[in-house]
Amino acid sequence: MLKDLFTKKRKYASVPSEQVKSDIPEGLMKKCSNCYKIFYRKEMNKNLNVCPNCGHHHQLTAWERIDSLFDEGTFEEWDGGLAPTNPLNFPGYEEKLEKDRLKTGLNEGVVTGKGTIEGQATAFAVMDASFRMGSMGSVMGEKIARAIENAKEQSLPFIIFTASGGARMQEGVLSLMQMSKTSVAIKRFSDAGGLMISVMTHPTTGGVSASFASLGDYNFAEPGALIGFAGRRIIEQTTREKLPDDFQTAEFLFKHGQLDQVVNRHDLKQLFVKILKIHQKGGSSS
Template sequence: MLELKRLFKKNVYIEVKNNPQPVENKPTIPDGLWVKCEGCGKILYKNDLEENKKVCNLCNYHFRLTARERIEQIIDIGTFVEINKGLISSNPLDFNGYEEKIEKLKRTTELEEAVITGYGKVNNNPVVIAVMDSRFLMGSMGSVVGEKITRAVEFATEKNLPIVIFTCSGGARMQEGIFSLMQMAKTSAAISAHNEKGLLYITVLTDPTTGGVTASFAMLGDIILSEPNALIGFAGRRVIEQTIKESLPKDFQKAEFLQKKGFVDRIVKRSELKETLGKLLRLHRS
């Protein structure tokens, strides 16, 4: 009987409510307003950074620019005319996935290739310009990049104009093999013809300028300028150290190191670059 009474015993349940946790009111910050500096690690307000030509006002670190941004900073407003448009890379070695990668980069960068060429004015001085863009396969030099730069140099030769080339590249494009390496000779030959006509050729080395680009047109300028702390070299640091079995200086392959060794004529801050180029072009005209 006791067991039956327990079965029908009324059970009382007490609902225990958890104390609600205080909600922390955090401010909502939209994405893309802040940028971390790769030089000093500080967080920078994006608008301030862009107003300062993408140079950190704390440590002077020069962020990489797109080709369009570079042209906007250097060429006088309303004077730039693009040339050699519509040249498209092929896949001469049938490299697996190369064509798909090129098409994807075209969509994401809104570029046809890793260099933009054209002509315009710098502080009212006419000039032909070629600007490489690291977003497109690290600015690597394939057959189209070499062809566009060659045509730009030939255009400058034909029109008796100086040319300025902004380099930013990982070197020759491995997906095109020997076709990429041939561009080193082709661009150099065009520059030689430009030089024989007594015309001015200025290179501006930006971070990074390496490989086959360094071994060809990048170092053939009558005047070679560089942005601060830019990486400039041919082979990689580790490859050189393993080859010579020695440690290299910490600033090896930096613009400041190359200036000391006579490979770079002058290091110019981005804020002073347009004025410097304008003066050089004006002196050449006079």
């Protein structure tokens, strides 16, 4: 009897054979990195890459984000041909850029442009963490600054989604200069009466979090997003204090007044429509 029991346990705990694995088409399934449940990739994509089981928000590519928000056929890309070079002759940088171009189809880790969301016109920028981890280089800063300037000239509101590991080390001080460039562009935009909505996604860190990501008239974040400047380990070593478990999460920042709201991805579109209607000239929230 005991022998049969152990035999059954081994049977149900068995690992699929290599033959079974090979029969499953590559890319058909996706495992949630939070609850580890496995779903059909099509099911996850249909749910905007939010886990149907635990609600964990997985990353979206720039174009997936655009397709989920904008009215079909209305998005017009700006400066898509701008691409980074290697101004400091950093070893291996050009090869890494080319690898990311082939992987993502992007020239840089941000897509900018304009379009309509349920008929409401807006300028837009969305960072893509799959290109150099969304790190901020000189071309990224230039594209974002140009998008903000275009929004000012065309009297459009500006929405930005951030996702970044921080400044791009291969460009040194040229990368850090983008913090001031984008911040100045936002100040001029604000002085001209422009509306800026910032949505911080996982992760938004380093110089990006300390500049344009935090300068919106509305500052939102997706659930569970990591948001902060320096890393937890560095802060704990510097302050010699143990930080809370939820430190630097979107929920922690909201609780301490640094965000206006933590918004589920499925609710963002209607939130944008409501805000854009409120702020348009002669607009109404109804």
